[in-house]
Amino acid sequence: MSHALGIRSEHLKSNHGNGGNEMIDGIGVLTENLSSRHGAGGRKMYKTLGMRLVVVAAGAAMLLGLAAACTKEVEVIKEVEVIKEVEVVKEMEVIKEVEVVKEVRAGYVTDPTTGKAVTAPQYGGTVNLAQQSWFHDNWDHYYGSVRQTAGVLEKLGMRNWGLDRDEYDFQGPTPLSALTGMLAESWDISADGLTYTFNIRKGVNWHDKAPLNGRELTADDIVYTFQRLTGLGKFSNAEPSPMAKWADPRFESITASDKSTVVFKLTQPNLGMLATLLSAYHTQMVPPELIEESRTAEVPQGKFSDWRNLVGTGPYEVTDVVVGSSFHYTKNPDYWGYDEKYPENRLPYIDEIKTLIMPDMATLLAAMRTGKVDYIGWPAGSSVLSNIDDVDSLRRSRPEIQLWPMKFRNLNAWAMDVRQPPFDDIRVRHAMQMALDRETLNRTLYKGLGDNTPYGVSGVIGYIIPFEEWPEELKKTYNYDPEGAEALLDAAGYSRGADGIRFKTKMNLVDWFDPTYVEAASSYWAEIGVEVELNMVDAVTSGAMGREHTFEGLKMTNTAAQFSPAMTVNWAHSTDNLGQNGPGWQVPELDAIIEAAGAAKTIEEQRRLIIEVDMYQIENRGFVYGTLVPIYFASWPWLKGYNGEIGGANHGELGELFGRLWLDLDLKAAMGY
Secondary structure (H helix, E strand, O other): OOHHHHHHHHHHHHHHHHHHHHHHHHHHHHHHHHHHHHHHHHHHHHHHHHHHHHHHHHHHHHHHHHHHHHOOOOOOOOEEEEEEOOOOOOOOEEOOOOOEEEEOOEEEEEEEOOOOOOEEEOOEEEEEEOOOOOOOOOHHHHHOOOOOEOOOOOOOEOOOOOOOOOOOOOOOOOOHHEEEEEEEEEEEEOOOOOEEEEEEEEOOEEEOOOOOOOOOOOOOHHHHHHHHHHOHHHHHHOOOOOOHHHHHHEEEEEEEEEEOOEEEEOOOOOHHHHHHHHHOOOOOOOOOOHHHOOOHHHHHHHOOOOHHHHHHHHHOOEEEEEEEOOOEEEEEEOOOEEOOOOOOOOOOOOOOOEEEOOOHHHHHHHHHHHOOOOOOOOOHHHEOOOOHHHHHHHHOOOOOOOOEEOOOOOOOOOOOOOOOOOOOOOHHHHHHHOOOOOOOOOHHOOOOOOOOOOOOOOOOOOOOHHHOOOOHHHHHHHOOOHHHHHHHHHOOOOOOOOOOEEEEOOOOOOOOOHHHHHHHHHHHHHHEEEEEEEEEHHHHHHHHHHOOHHHHHEEEEOOOOOOHHHHHHHHHOOOOOOOOOOOOOOOOOHHHHHHHHHHHOOHHHHHHHHHHHHHHHHOOOOEEEEEEEEEEEEEEEEEOOOOOOOOOOOOOHHHHHHHHOOOHHHHHHOOOO
């Protein structure tokens, strides 16, 4: 910001003589004093004031440039802001008052979360999305399907879309401080951490569609949804949802004390419970009337799979589905919500959302290049760009398309079963890491865009010890050192045979994973005498391998994961690991630490225990760590209100995101689309 301010200052001085000099001198003293004398608060004030002052300095030149560039008259709104008396003392100098003239183009607003000027929100238009796979034969999120119901069904809470992006950038897991109410207006937690009371928002209605017919949402609807997910109340004869098991809730009861109040009673405190109740992606509210129609003795939890029956409270309704080809959402004209950024605006802005299924990535990229698709990214349940060549091609062919990188998790990482030879010897596991020249692999395969910084299972800042702070001896073991790797294998008793091979093993990969990096890594392992055979398996088989530890050799796994640390810490547990305990840890002491983390009473205590588990896995080398390759989202500039928000790969955000974006159709037409 200071660099930009300096440039604008010089421009103002050179074009406005002494008057410009005097204004800049006053600005300079004020901003320097604010920054140096008032710490973070001063910097925040400086940031806000600095943006306004830059506009002052650049105003005349910017408007002249716009007038020259545009073929039609540009209207200018002139506003005068007087910043009330600001007293900043520096060397006994007091600045009393500064008058700021702000000039902006008509039809533009400032995004309060970023400070950027954007086209003012406008209503109408259709957003076109695309994804490669069809996930939507079952529309009931009890069974895990949430992508297609997002935007139709809503949750108790959501990420706060109006939050300053300097506080939370919508990348990675959502901190509790970044959550706000959706169907819940407010909540309270008892002192013992066992009772959660939610006040349900009034004035929210179900869609005007049978069998709900626009009736008001009540606390009983919330209770019904959560009892169905957890197997409580009238669903005591039903199995809890697989998704509820994933979140590991432990409830004594879930009840409504009145029409607008829901009370959750836990059997034991759980630090992650509030975030789970507010925004876990399986907690969308379902209409009781719809489920009751489908309940039978054989299916006591009920089941709905026909999209035509779906009724929610969200900003959109499903209005057309062509199985395997497309699905179509239409604006709910009676939606209750207002824009957090611009509170006077009722949501949603966009009239229609259409998603096309394009299994071939080349076809999808062509649709993006030609403007037939407006956005590619997960928040809409869409595909992502994970191939660096595709990203580079899109950047070169359409530089006007905005590309948004995210380091979501590292899939160039492999678990080794520490219970079985040869990987029961830590020296062998160590050698497998030292044999990889990750710098060369990153440069040749990923144009240097990957990240070789080692992580453990988690990549969430605050719940890990960063690589830079690891002990020096541990850091050195991630250096490329084939001679050192061979020495370790010799010491472990794996000498080269007559054919030069020390041992043979397998690499088990999910069939949707690009094997290029593994094939290249295998050539490095071959140089130290380890022959690796690739074994491609489907996702179901891979999951069973993880749960039952039936795989031979190495298995693709998650590291540097941007998931909730309170969840990923359980992956190292000997039994409660969701099939993610790739190394096969069977360590009672480690289990005890994991269980203590789950029962922790403070965030600080939980964080310390999670870090301890993470460092145990790093120091005992359960994984070989390769290059973390960023994934990319893409959007055309006419999709407004979007700043690359991603947030933990939550696929259930179609309504939260696209309910708050808008289209600049004039810009789209001006760009020739």
